[in-house]
Amino acid sequence: MKKHMCAILLLIITILSGCSSMSPSESTKEKELLSSPPHGVYYEIFVRSFYDSDDDGIGDLNGVTEKLDYLSDLGIEGIWLMPINKSPSYHGYDVTDYKSIDPDYGSSEDFKTLVEEAHERDIKILMDLVVNHTSKRHPWFEDASSSEESPYRDWYIWANDETNTTERGEWSQTLWHGSSGNKYYGVFWQGMPDLNFDNPEVREEMIDIGEYWLEEYNIDGYRLDAAKHIFDSEEKNHEWWREFNSAMKDINENALLVGEVWDSATIVGPYLDGGLDSTFNFDLSANILNSVKNESDGIVSSLTRTRSYFNDVSDEYIDSTFITNHDMNRVMSELNGDVEQAKMAASILLTLPGNPFIYYGEEIGMEGQKPDENIREPMIWSVDKEKEGQASWMIAKHNKDREAISVEAQMEDDNSLLNHYKKLIHTRRSTEILIEGEIEKSDFREDGILTFKRTLDDQSLLVIHNLSDEEKQISLGQEYEQFFSTNDEVSLESSDIIIPGKTTTILE
Numbered sequence: 001m002k003k004h005m006c007a008i009l010l011l012i013i014t015i016l017s018g019c020s021s022m023s024p025s026e027s028t029k030e031k032e033l034l035s036s037p038p039h040g041v042y043y044e045i046f047v048r049s050f051y052d053s054d055d056d057g058i059g060d061l062n063g064v065t066e067k068l069d070y071l072s073d074l075g076i077e078g079i080w081l082m083p084i085n086k087s088p089s090y091h092g093y094d095v096t097d098y099k100s101i102d103p104d105y106g107s108s109e110d111f112k113t114l115v116e117e118a119h120e121r122d123i124k125i126l127m128d129l130v131v132n133h134t135s136k137r138h139p140w141f142e143d144a145s146s147s148e149e150s151p152y153r154d155w156y157i158w159a160n161d162e163t164n165t166t167e168r169g170e171w172s173q174t175l176w177h178g179s180s181g182n183k184y185y186g187v188f189w190q191g192m193p194d195l196n197f198d199n200p201e202v203r204e205e206m207i208d209i210g211e212y213w214l215e216e217y218n219i220d221g222y223r224l225d226a227a228k229h230i231f232d233s234e235e236k237n238h239e240w241w242r243e244f245n246s247a248m249k250d251i252n253e254n255a256l257l258v259g260e261v262w263d264s265a266t267i268v269g270p271y272l273d274g275g276l277d278s279t280f281n282f283d284l285s286a287n288i289l290n291s292v293k294n295e296s297d298g299i300v301s302s303l304t305r306t307r308s309y310f311n312d313v314s315d316e317y318i319d320s321t322f323i324t325n326h327d328m329n330r331v332m333s334e335l336n337g338d339v340e341q342a343k344m345a346a347s348i349l350l351t352l353p354g355n356p357f358i359y360y361g362e363e364i365g366m367e368g369q370k371p372d373e374n375i376r377e378p379m380i381w382s383v384d385k386e387k388e389g390q391a392s393w394m395i396a397k398h399n400k401d402r403e404a405i406s407v408e409a410q411m412e413d414d415n416s417l418l419n420h421y422k423k424l425i426h427t428r429r430s431t432e433i434l435i436e437g438e439i440e441k442s443d444f445r446e447d448g449i450l451t452f453k454r455t456l457d458d459q460s461l462l463v464i465h466n467l468s469d470e471e472k473q474i475s476l477g478q479e480y481e482q483f484f485s486t487n488d489e490v491s492l493e494s495s496d497i498i499i500p501g502k503t504t505t506i507l508e
């Protein structure tokens, strides 16, 4: 039945596309609907810190479900959930059971409900999948380390007589752990032994786990942790992700695989060749912050270079853009609490191509500096810290000024950072040009201004960010009309524009 419906739909669309009364943009739209690319604005959630539905102080999956309307209102189209599998740590990046839900976070039924409720609101769910290593307390590792005869022995990497166990890693960390005669490899930490992906059983197991959540829970894809650490060899990494991706696409052809390859574009590029659908743009993250801090325009040339390289590798790749994530000092701390600068950072992120990822709390200007716990503090919902839903599993070191930070306070204030994010996200979503358009250099340069064009087919928008504090007067060389502005004081008279400081304007 379903197949017949699809065939009929296809036929109708084919006929419509051939019809001369249909504009090119409309027929493009139809094609996009058919292929349903997973474009959108995403939101990264650390569940433990987000929203606590049962008043035990720990954020949970039902809490995320309760806050879907908040996310929907903000304009979010997809969620990346940091690890939700069983784990002995607070952060979850050391898993002890890949097919379970951490009981701190709820039950598998709660997760099913979350996915269903998210889908009702057209919000996709990406799960963090941590395959490079397990927890030291995973039953596989406990068994493997107990005996050389264990069936799981070869699932991990053990030192032999020839191994240099004093060898250090790329951050000069210790790589070999455990007692002499039983030393194992763990690139991140002694509590996270690396799996041996040369062993086909390990690869099969991880593919089975990937299939499980797509099939049983109908999730929309994965954020793949430590994607470049699976093997020491880059070629073997690319090959593994192609194997994994092809298996996931057999389950759901629209499944989105976003990989963490924390490296320069030249290393990242080859992963996009059939392996990962998308990678996080770490270079851009640093560039956005630099641009805001130094009022400079360095982003465009480096981004266009990277995009043209990635487009050569894969014409379907999606850039996953962000300002900061759960492994980095929070934006607001990087900008020393300057709300106007934080707004500019958001404006830049949300006017660039790609799928922007917002780290929870970024939209209300939460602060946080390493160590890691302090960049993952509880989300601040209300002015009253006793109000239901407030996670309290840790005591916040930053984020104490609830009158300024809380969602509740910022909802009321038209000029808040939260409402700024909301405006920018909804503006982005209002036009295909900002969602899917390419980025091109503008025809002019001006100190303190970051400007670029976004183009799609024959349509184009001119984006101008005045990063400086001073009003700028610019002669644009051609006539434009205002499409969007963060400030009513922008004055545009045909080809001359006056833009107040710390303002974003988009012209058509």
Ligand code: CA
Pocket (backbone or CB within 6 Å): 052, 053, 054, 055, 056, 057, 058, 059, 060, 104
């Ligand atoms: Ca709870």
